[in-house]
Amino acid sequence: MMTQRARIVASHGKSYIVELPDDRRLSASVRGKKTHFACGDWVEVKVLNAEQAVIEKLLARESLLYRSDLWREKLIAANVTQIVIVTAPVPSCYEELISRCLLAAEAVGIKALIVANKSDLPEFDVLRKLLQPYLALGYSMIELSAKGDIAPLRHALQGEVSALVGQSGMGKSTLVNALLPGQDVRTAEISTALDSGKHTTTHASLYHLPDGGELIDSPGMQEFGLRHLKVDELTRMFPEFRPYLGECRFHNCRHKAEPGCALQAARDQGLVLPQRLSLLQALFDEVSS
Numbered sequence: 001m002m003t004q005r006a007r008i009v010a011s012h013g014k015s016y017i018v019e020l021p022d023d024r025r026l027s028a029s030v031r032g033k034k035t036h037f038a039c040g041d042w043v044e045v046k047v048l049n050a051e052q053a054v055i056e057k058l059l060a061r062e063s064l065l066y067r068s069d070l071w072r073e074k075l076i077a078a079n080v081t082q083i084v085i086v087t088a089p090v091p092s093c094y095e096e097l098i099s100r101c102l103l104a105a106e107a108v109g110i111k112a113l114i115v116a117n118k119s120d121l122p123e124f125d126v127l128r129k130l131l132q133p134y135l136a137l138g139y140s141m142i143e144l145s146a147k148g149d150i151a152p153l154r155h156a157l158q159g160e161v162s163a164l165v166g167q168s169g170m171g172k173s174t175l176v177n178a179l180l181p182g183q184d185v186r187t188a189e190i191s192t193a194l195d196s197g198k199h200t201t202t203h204a205s206l207y208h209l210p211d212g213g214e215l216i217d218s219p220g221m222q223e224f225g226l227r228h229l230k231v232d233e234l235t236r237m238f239p240e241f242r243p244y245l246g247e248c249r250f251h252n253c254r255h256k257a258e259p260g261c262a263l264q265a266a267r268d269q270g271l272v273l274p275q276r277l278s279l280l281q282a283l284f285d286e287v288s289s
């Protein structure tokens with residue numbers, strides 16, 4: 001049986017949905033126990049019948065976005081060109097998660113875009129203030145309401161393969177539905193193809209956007225483990241810390257309590273944000289534990 005090239009367009013535990021060059025979507029399984037595939041991956045498959053295929057081989061990846069904690073690694077999306085971080089003032093926004101998503105983008109070398117959603121709410125000003133320093137760092141941001149005009153986001157997604165990430169409840173599903181009018185995406189596609197028959201958000205799915213570009217929606221998250229980052233590379237992942245690289249007294253400074261630390265001095269002078277330096281310090285413990 002011949003193999004053919006396909007794209008993983010949904011991953012749900014050990015079940016996948018692949019899309020063939022003729023746009024047909026089939027449910028796909030993996031031989032053996034190897035399940036390290038992500039939504040967005042290009043693979044070779046053998047088509048078994050009108051509904052099923054078997055994934056035979058992973059093809060080269062341009063990029064892989066994932067998170068990792070002590071217990072496991074979780075693949076988020078493959079071959080993405082940008083990460084789109086959805087935030088909102090309600091439920092209350094966990095700032096560190098935004099920083100962690102930005103670090104993940106820096107580590108993979110892809111663009112990052114922050115979407116400040118729910119701009120219609122009176123609490124929005126609080127979020128705008130909280131995000132201001134990230135704009136100052138050079139990250140792009142779009143303010144919108146998923147229930148209002150989303151044209152600026154539509155524009156920013158054109159020609160990109162975007163991974164949509166964010167804390168639960170920030171409005172990812174609402175945005176995906178607004179971007180794909182007429183398709184009740186989060187519910188319909190997965191339940192029919194995987195025959196689970198129920199609504200679930202514990203999967204990642206790839207959508208082709210009407211104006212061009214692709215979107216990989218991923219489940220809401222509360223944590224973003226970065227254990228996979230390398231100690232030597234950590235400081236560099238914070239763009240505002242780069243000017244201080246090599247300026248500390250000790251070459252292996254972890255910027256915590258060491259004397260002659262350029263980053264602690266910068267923080268004390270108000271040149272870098274204390275919460276960003278605290279995160280860097282926490283990450284040194286996280287990656288080397």
Ligand SMILES: Nc1nc2c(ncn2[C@@H]2O[C@H](COP(=O)(O)OP(=O)(O)OP(=O)(O)O)[C@@H](O)[C@H]2O)c(=O)[nH]1
Nearest residue numbers: 118145146147168169170171172173174201219220
């Ligand atoms: N006021 C207002 N409410 C919004 C907006 N966008 C989403 N919501 C509401 O916020 C709640 C959460 O939205 P969802 O789209 O389900 O959030 P989610 O990020 O997909 O959450 P998970 O499924 O947990 O990942 C819902 O009650 C939405 O109606 C917005 O722009 N303004």
Ligand SMILES: [Zn+2]
Nearest residue numbers: 248253255261
């Ligand atoms: Zn230092």
